[in-house]
Amino acid sequence: MVLPVEPEFEQALNELTHSLTHFLAENPQYQKALEVVQVPERIVSFRVVWEDDQHLPQVNRGFRVQYNSALGPYKGGLRLHPSVNLSILKFLGFEQTFKNALTGLSMGGGKGGSDFDPKGKSDNEIRRFCVAFMTELFRHIGQDTDVPAGDIGTGAREIGFLFGAYKKLKNEFVGMLTGKGLDWGGSFIRPEATGYGLIYFVEHMIAKACPEYSLSKPTTLVAISGAGNVSQYTALKVIELGATVKSLSDSLGSLIATKGYTREDILSIGQLKLKAGTLESWVAQQPEGRFTYYAGKRPWTLLPEVHHALPGATQNEVSKEEAEALVKAGVRIVAEGSNMGCTEEAIAVFEASRTSGPGGVWYAPGKASNCGGVAVSGLEMAQNSQRLAWSTLEVDAKLKGIMAEAYEQCLSAGTKWSGENLSGDVLPSLLSGANVAGFIKVADAMKEHGDWW
Template structure:
């Protein structure tokens, strides 16, 4: 039987399978677990009919991919974007399964969303869409079954509308969604969590690989793509620590700051993006001598020198050509704030560069490890909801730092043990965090499935 092409999912599966090569060679019985875990437990697809402001009915496709529940309730965001299709949601749910495993929290993997585009819609239209979407989705989720969250296109406004409809339909106030408002069940640090967690992970990479590029030094040059939630808080944390952020971007182009972005400027960008504005329009109220806008380009080829690159926009946003440009610019660390931010060809360039050993090369961290801070704090929100309490900002931040530290250590150890790389030349080669993350996450999920009788 010929299955329909699902390029994004097939890429994610191929990346995992390649990373598991040496582990499966030594543990062939786990091949059966790989065969089984790649198929989602359940795929739900439905229509979403809503009324626009002119009174006309509109229709979109709704999805929820409940991928794996061996470690806990399905957990993963709801993406609202015209590009949403089953391939993208399967790839995201598949990645989410192993990402959640790396947090150390009891969460399975899932993902959902719709091809609805919130941009250009009124609040009333978005509310009516969310009401219709949740009316169907509510049949399939619950605090101990499936706990969705926000994602691209699904911010605090949309989470509020979705939660309100679930509460009305089920007549219960439970932690069925994460990313809620702080006054009604949300958690501190949740908006910041993915960006902050990314930097906490990267700080460990820097300490081991290139301490001369500490983020406390203004001379450390950081390139960031995207200008949404993840990119904003990633940039703000780098600036807070003392590093220099050179770039932000959106779907229309890149904004380069010659002397680096300031906290105030990043906050202005956040206000602009909240109104669905583009970075190009930012120049109308900024010092045009301090910033340059490049339409239709991503930042990776625009910077003559960069030490740390943090893709934080969307999948496959770093190509092989752009990876080579980053290597030429002197990049030492690439860590994904987005999911599957680098193409397989780009990853190969980074990984081959790493194998040079010594002071050369690029150390690469996949999103399932480096950006797991967001879902980690979602898990902490679930725990707070279960206990009917709220932890302080400082308490949640400390827990996030601990989770990212443990995730890094797990990836480092598994990468050293299961990379299967020849170090007989005597060169000190940094362990592959890509293989470490994939192997460690896979083993945890596969072992839980085996103990529950899903394979034998």
């Protein structure tokens, strides 16, 4: 059978398969589980017709990939972006399955969205699109079936419109979306969760590999890409802890801070991004000398010195050449805030330098390091089921615990199943560890359900 070309999905599948090499060699019965788990349980594709402000009909493609429900209801975001296609959503749903497994919460994996672009649209156009989108999607989701969330292009405004449409269509008030407003079922720490969780994970990596570059030191230099929700809260947590944030970026270019970003800078950029503004327009309003803007560039080759690199924009945003530039600049930790932020070639560069000694690099894949976002979505689901709300401190403490446990799972599985001699200062592969630990948990549940034998 000839399969369609799906490069993003094939990349994710190849990464998992390679990571499982030594585990499958000792446990060949799980080969059948690998064959089964790579096929989505269900893919829903539909037409979305909505009316623009000129009263003209517009059409977009809508999708929901319900990948795996072995551990719980399908869980994963809705992405609204012109690049959305089935390959990207299959890759995201596949990754989400194992990411959700690492949280220890009862969540399966799924992903969805549309090639609709919210940029440049009025609030009324976005509302009409969301209503049209939910008019089809509501048939396929529910609090015990599939619980979508936000993603690129789907923020608090869109979640509100989608929830309102579902409530009218079903005449029920249930937690069938996460990322909701605090007054109607949302959770504290949800907007911050992915960025905060990333830093909580990275702190464990630093403690083991390079404590001399603690985030409590202003001399520790951190490069971040992106300027959306994940990158903003990653930067705010780094600044709160005391380290120096050197970069942000968007689709048009990168902005390097001469002496580092302040908390006020990040909050100002956050307000700008709510209005679809650009970093180029923002820097034009700043005092001369504080920032340098590089049009059409990503930040990875722009810094002569950097200690921790945190990709937070989109998939495949760090190339082999950029990885080599980061190693040359002295990077010690690379952890993804975005999903599959590094290319296969870039990951190979980092994995080849995996030591705790001088010049060593330790890499964490997004399915482990950025699982904090979906973890707090899972906590939101739990609060909705009980009709209660936990405090900020309670949710943050649970998030820290989940990220610590995810790190330990990856460390343990990476130590056991990397197939390497980890003598001296060689560090376990968190890439292998995340993939193997997540796969075993999902595969074992599938076997108990009779999905393979």
